[in-house]
Amino acid sequence: MFEQLFKSIQEKVTLTQEEMEVCKTFFIPKKLRKKQTLLQEGDICIYNAFVEKGIMRSFFIDQKGNEHIVQFAIEGWWITDLSSFLTNTNSIYTIEALEDCELLLFTTQAREALMEKIPRFERYQRLLLQNAYIANQARINSALTETAEEKYIKLGIAYPGIIKRVPQHMIASYLGLKPETLSRVRKQISNRM
Amino acid sequence: MFEQLFKSIQEKVTLTQEEMEVCKTFFIPKKLRKKQTLLQEGDICIYNAFVEKGIMRSFFIDQKGNEHIVQFAIEGWWITDLSSFLTNTNSIYTIEALEDCELLLFTTQAREALMEKIPRFERYQRLLLQNAYIANQARINSALTETAEEKYIKLGIAYPGIIKRVPQHMIASYLGLKPETLSRVRKQISNRM
DNA sequence: TAATTTTCTTGACCTAAATCAATAAAATTT
DNA sequence: AAATTTTATTGATTTAGGTCAAGAAAATTA
Structure with missing residues (x-):
């Protein structure tokens, strides 16, 4: 415990x-x-x-x-x-x-x-x-300086555990994005790989 | 001192x-x-x-x-x-x-x-x-939820002293806005009054 | 006070992300 | 297993704020 x-x-x-x-x-x-x-x-x-x-x-x-x-x-x-x-x-x-x-x-x-x-x-x-x-x-610095994609990638690097365990729309909410936007960001990232 | x-x-x-x-x-x-x-x-x-x-x-x-x-x-x-x-x-x-x-x-x-x-x-x-x-x-909450105008007005209410003593483009920088944007926001506010 | 630098404004145009709408797929609940 | 709820995707369109450019007004410095 x-x-x-x-x-x-x-x-x-x-x-x-x-x-x-x-x-x-x-x-x-x-x-x-x-x-x-x-x-x-x-x-x-x-x-x-x-x-x-x-x-x-x-x-x-x-x-x-x-x-x-x-x-x-x-x-x-x-x-x-x-x-x-x-x-x-x-x-x-x-x-x-x-x-x-x-x-x-x-x-x-x-x-x-x-x-x-x-x-x-x-x-x-x-x-x-x-x-x-x-x-x-x-x-605060992240919110003020980073694009949607940068925010998402950095979160993934810093806290991979969270991205795996939490619904995507909540990740979006945490990052100050709309779910649709995060979905598009993810698509773009995967298209490039 | x-x-x-x-x-x-x-x-x-x-x-x-x-x-x-x-x-x-x-x-x-x-x-x-x-x-x-x-x-x-x-x-x-x-x-x-x-x-x-x-x-x-x-x-x-x-x-x-x-x-x-x-x-x-x-x-x-x-x-x-x-x-x-x-x-x-x-x-x-x-x-x-x-x-x-x-x-x-x-x-x-x-x-x-x-x-x-x-x-x-x-x-x-x-x-x-x-x-x-x-x-x-x-x-953080302000950056995530407020429009440019709301941010500026709230800052003015919370810290009028700062707005009076600091160049406008620095206020813009603090709020995460471009100087041109803050200038337009201020114009809009004064147009309404 | 003339010259320079800093600050602010305005116009035209652009763009990242939001909004609205429709589906589809997963996951939960019954 | 069917029904419901939650989650995610995609397209079309809008919008808040950014970008670029030019000029004017203030403030500093020479």
């Missing part, structure tokens, strides 16, 4: 066996079936969810009624509405399982308490936030 | 008079003339810069030779290449003064040391990172 989580933590900081045992008690294991939601738009996001198994997505609907996927999370990744989670405000995102999932839920309080108890855990959390920030920065 | 900085800190955490004095010793005051740079693309960004006076920008040039402004920073804001600063890697951004500026420079080491010495300062730093993350998230 905790393999992925400890793998993720040990990549960034070192915890003793004892600390890892303490750690476990702060997480709530939770199974979600495909299409079930962890968070509904408008609610306050009280969990940061670590994905042990399966794949999740967060998305929102804009004023024009278009759905936009904000993030995918596969095994070993965290997913939450960080803005809502950190500042206790209503979420604009919905978080949903795309496959049957096994999650480890981490509440705001558990997070505070565990950071208090295990200082190195705070470092882990800070590094996660840094990485999330850097990934977002890259995504 | 430190008014803006302490104002920024006190908005988020409370420091004693003594702590503020300690704080001061960790910053390097630096004046930059218009067009001078704090960071050149390719260098490692060793400073997080706080703007006491003036206005700074960070930008990069993409493969196609187009310049993209990543951030503006006016009085009371921080500017750096966070990715380079936090992970000690070569920067892809250049950071430049758009007006004569007074900065307070904060090195990686000073940051670590001050966070060690004044724990509440670590909280301030964490809150800054959170805010930066949330702002970036909003910017």
